[in-house]
Amino acid sequence: xxxxxxxKLLHIDLSQQxxxxxxxxxxILTKYIGGRGLGAKLYWDxxxxxxxxxxxxxxxxxxxxxxxxxxxPGSGKHLIVTKSxxxxxxxxxxxxxxxxxxLKFAGYDGLIITGKAKSPSSLIIKDDNVEFLDATHxxxxxxxxxxxxxxxxxxxxxxCLSIGPAGENIIPFACVGSDFFRKAGRGGAGAVLGSKNxxxxxxxxxxxxxxxDMEGLYQLIFKHQKRCKHKIITPMxxxxxNTAGMLPTRNFSKGQFKKAIGKIDRDAVIDATVRxxxxxxxxxxxxxxxxxxxxxxxxxxxxxxxxxxxxxxxxNLEIDYLPAIMxxxxxxxxxxxxxxxxxxxxxxxxxxxxxxxxxxxxxxxLELKFGNYMAVVELLELIARKKGFGALCAKGVKxxxxxxxxxxxxxxxxxxxxxxPAYDPRAGWGSTITYSVTxxxxxxxxxxxxxxxxxxxxxxxxxxxxxxxxxxxxxxRCIMHSLLVCDMPGTRMRLTANDWANYLNVVTGSNYSGxxxxxxxxxxxxxxxxxxxxxxxxxxDDILPKRILEESLPDxxxxxxxxxxxxFLKMRTEYYLCRGWDSEGMPTQEIIxxxxxxxxxxxxx
Amino acid sequence: xxIRVLTIQSxxxxxxxxxxxxxxxxxxxxxxxxxxxxxxxxxxxxxWSRPNVCLQCEDAMCLAACPTGAIFKTKTQQGDPLIAVDxxxxxxxxxxxxxxxxxxxDFINGLKAIKCDLCGGSPKCxxxxxxxxxxxxxxxxxxxxxxxxxxxxxxxxxxxxxxNLDPYQRRIEFFLEASKFTTVSSDSKGNK
Numbered sequence: 001x002x003x004x005x006x007x008k009l010l011h012i013d014l015s016q017q018x019x020x021x022x023x024x025x026x027x028i029l030t031k032y033i034g035g036r037g038l039g040a041k042l043y044w045d046x047x048x049x050x051x052x053x054x055x056x057x058x059x060x061x062x063x064x065x066x067x068x069x070x071x072x073p074g075s076g077k078h079l080i081v082t083k084s085x086x087x088x089x090x091x092x093x094x095x096x097x098x099x100x101x102x103l104k105f106a107g108y109d110g111l112i113i114t115g116k117a118k119s120p121s122s123l124i125i126k127d128d129n130v131e132f133l134d135a136t137h138x139x140x141x142x143x144x145x146x147x148x149x150x151x152x153x154x155x156x157x158x159x160c161l162s163i164g165p166a167g168e169n170i171i172p173f174a175c176v177g178s179d180f181f182r183k184a185g186r187g188g189a190g191a192v193l194g195s196k197n198x199x200x201x202x203x204x205x206x207x208x209x210x211x212x213d214m215e216g217l218y219q220l221i222f223k224h225q226k227r228c229k230h231k232i233i234t235p236m237x238x239x240x241x242n243t244a245g246m247l248p249t250r251n252f253s254k255g256q257f258k259k260a261i262g263k264i265d266r267d268a269v270i271d272a273t274v275r276x277x278x279x280x281x282x283x284x285x286x287x288x289x290x291x292x293x294x295x296x297x298x299x300x301x302x303x304x305x306x307x308x309x310x311x312x313x314x315x316n317l318e319i320d321y322l323p324a325i326m327x328x329x330x331x332x333x334x335x336x337x338x339x340x341x342x343x344x345x346x347x348x349x350x351x352x353x354x355x356x357x358x359x360x361x362x363x364x365x366l367e368l369k370f371g372n373y374m375a376v377v378e379l380l381e382l383i384a385r386k387k388g389f390g391a392l393c394a395k396g397v398k399x400x401x402x403x404x405x406x407x408x409x410x411x412x413x414x415x416x417x418x419x420x421p422a423y424d425p426r427a428g429w430g431s432t433i434t435y436s437v438t439x440x441x442x443x444x445x446x447x448x449x450x451x452x453x454x455x456x457x458x459x460x461x462x463x464x465x466x467x468x469x470x471x472x473x474x475x476x477r478c479i480m481h482s483l484l485v486c487d488m489p490g491t492r493m494r495l496t497a498n499d500w501a502n503y504l505n506v507v508t509g510s511n512y513s514g515x516x517x518x519x520x521x522x523x524x525x526x527x528x529x530x531x532x533x534x535x536x537x538x539x540x541d542d543i544l545p546k547r548i549l550e551e552s553l554p555d556x557x558x559x560x561x562x563x564x565x566x567x568f569l570k571m572r573t574e575y576y577l578c579r580g581w582d583s584e585g586m587p588t589q590e591i592i593x594x595x596x597x598x599x600x601x602x603x604x605x
Numbered sequence: 606x607x608i609r610v611l612t613i614q615s616x617x618x619x620x621x622x623x624x625x626x627x628x629x630x631x632x633x634x635x636x637x638x639x640x641x642x643x644x645x646x647x648x649x650x651x652x653w654s655r656p657n658v659c660l661q662c663e664d665a666m667c668l669a670a671c672p673t674g675a676i677f678k679t680k681t682q683q684g685d686p687l688i689a690v691d692x693x694x695x696x697x698x699x700x701x702x703x704x705x706x707x708x709x710x711d712f713i714n715g716l717k718a719i720k721c722d723l724c725g726g727s728p729k730c731x732x733x734x735x736x737x738x739x740x741x742x743x744x745x746x747x748x749x750x751x752x753x754x755x756x757x758x759x760x761x762x763x764x765x766x767x768x769n770l771d772p773y774q775r776r777i778e779f780f781l782e783a784s785k786f787t788t789v790s791s792d793s794k795g796n797k
Contacts, residue, residue: 071636071733097649144650147650156647156773157645157647181652206637207637208635209635211630211636225735275619275652278619278620281621281622282621289652303649
């Protein structure tokens with residue numbers, strides 16, 4: 001018997017207001033482990049390709065992993081898997097907070113939510129008890145008010161997922177909030193909940209989780225905690241990417257924002273910090289509570305801002321006023337929008353405005369120039385509520401470019417409908433691979449090539465060897481995302497596949513090796529590729545905007561260097577081949593047979 | 606030889622909940638925070654967390670309130686002051702839960718009164734508090750007497766106001782102040 005797991009999923013049908021538990025076999029858990037791996041198996045089994053992401057037939061999954069609810073570092077993560085409103089294909093989106101531990105304590109490894117509620121509803125789960133409640137009075141309210149209500153009326157220490165107006169209004173970059181400032185941000189999972197009329201999910205569990213070798217787990221934690229001597233925060237990244245010429249500035253037309261230094265970087269965030277925070281079961285504690293000390297946003301308190309928000313709501317919009325970024329961060333979190341995509345959307349709109357493609361008449365009077373942070377604050381609210389000019393921005397850059405024409409798609413910075421995160425691939429060419437081939441679209445979490453190209457001194461501007469490096473980085477992350485631990489402490493403590501195998505073994509009582517986990521990552525990566533192929537994607541979708549491939553950046557190390565389409569295609573093909581796929585990114589029959597995907601479905605809907 | 610007490614510096618709590626996990630893992634053999642003897646209250650919007658655990662009061666109100674004499678004063682195996690519960694005498698009446706002004710005792714499904722026993726003098730929660738919030742430190746006799754007086758004064762003050770508050774609310778309302786009495790300068794921290 002595997003320890004750590006609860007061995008069952010909770011299936012909730014919103015249309016019928018019914019629920020039942022679904023057992024998961026040890027065979028499935030052993031092969032797919034949890035989190036990303038289990039999510040891939042469930043998506044493959046349950047979501048047919050003809051499913052509309054916003055139809056009741058789409059399935060919204062909240063998954064945990066074997067380490068969730070234990071003391072393993074960074075194990076407070078949960079994973080949302082669903083069909084993406086942004087791309088129309090595979091979506092995985094991670095967040096932390098109390099959802100995973102409470103779900104496990106309640107007795108489940110995950111939630112499978114199907115159907116659609118007739119009117120605004122909510123879901124309350126307390127151990128075996130599942131309640132469907134009306135949420136009409138919260139519809140239109142922000143995530144913060146919703147969650148405050150839940151904590152007051154249900155349980156102050158529960159796990160809670162919620163959406164804001166952006167999710168209700170089915171915006172393709174609506175996020176799912178968890179514990180106020182934690183967000184499953186990317187790919188529009190919030191819109192799926194909105195389409196299902198589900199405002200929030202609250203979970204409280206009173207049960208326990210077994211661990212095969214408690215003393216073994218203690219010792220691993222003590223050993224690795226010693227590697228975390230100083231607090232590391234993501235804003236430290238900003239000066240690194242700025243120096244590398246990698247910091248998106250002016251809608252990715254520059255890679256350095258000199259005004260950022262001292263104003264919106266690590267030092268500025270540390271100055272604003274009033275308290276340190278950590279996720280559940282994490283000793284790396286990378287979060288900060290910050291407060292605005294003076295000016296028009298005086299008194300505003302948030303958790304964050306993290307690097308991505310500083311870059312996308314700051315540098316990318318040429319905003320060098322930290323309190324304004326904090327305000328944008330607060331608004332996005334409360335309204336339920338991804339700060340990354342919202343930053344790319346507004347940067348794109350600003351460029352269109354400055355080029356005259358959009359006029360003041362189009363924007364409803366907004367002076368949408370780079371650096372105008374008051375316009376940003378106003379626009380974020382309009383986007384979430386799809387009002388005025390916000391209705392256009394609420395479509396995401398891919399659709400905006402299609403509607404605006406004038407070749408705007410050349411600087412609409414996305415892949416598969418998912419806007420770029422804050423590392424310009426022109427300053428580290430490995431990211432051309434990750435952004436183009438990552439299944440959910442342009443993504444920096446499935447692999448982070450700057451780790452080797454900027455931090456460890458591998459030449460960022462060559463094509464040789466990039467594919468293999470990206471594949472290795474992806475493998476490391478995939479292991480963490482299946483065990484479902486945060487990649488931040490894992491990467492920071494330099495935990496290897498063997499270390500993670502040790503954690504998995506002491507908790508579950510299994511006997512994995514590091515190589516078993518690496519092999520698992522290959523299986524999962526290929527399965528998700530097959531999912532996207534079934535959804536109608538192919539190599540023609542693994543592409544990048546013209547600006548990235550054919551324009552050069554003006555400043556810093558990448559100045560004057562052009563990636564070029566040929567170089568990009570060479571790297572991409574090399575990546576396909578090293579995965580055991582063909583040169584067009586199709587997994588070969590040989591590899592499909594090797595990975596034995598044809599097991600029975602875990603469940604049927 | 607001074608007297609060891611478990612101290613809480615709430616402002617250092619990051620909300621990682623490792624103390625609850627560690628406590629329940631040694632006391633219950635599994636990760637089950639609902640049965641943890643130490644509990645963390647969190648306000649995510651304001652961004653703070655506060656651990657709550659028995660202060661081992663010299664003038665313990667739970668002890669005074671217990672009708673069966675199940676709660677008694679003793680010492681841990683290592684000689685630290687302790688308020689303990691005799692499970693054989695406990696009738697699960699809840700008088701101690703009502704009496705504790707700091708919400709350190711609570712009803713737990715299927716269990717009689719359970720409380721922190723300082724793990725016999727080596728509290729596991731302290732081992733796993735990596736942010737310096739929880740410490741198990743030695744106080745001089747004089748410092749211990751001062752702490753005792755302050756806790757008693759606050760307990761008396763609080764007990765006049767607790768009638769309408771459940772243990773969770775008491776933890777938020779009164780425990781922060783109580784934990785401050787035990788805050789000590791960083792140079793006198795225990796060996797961590």
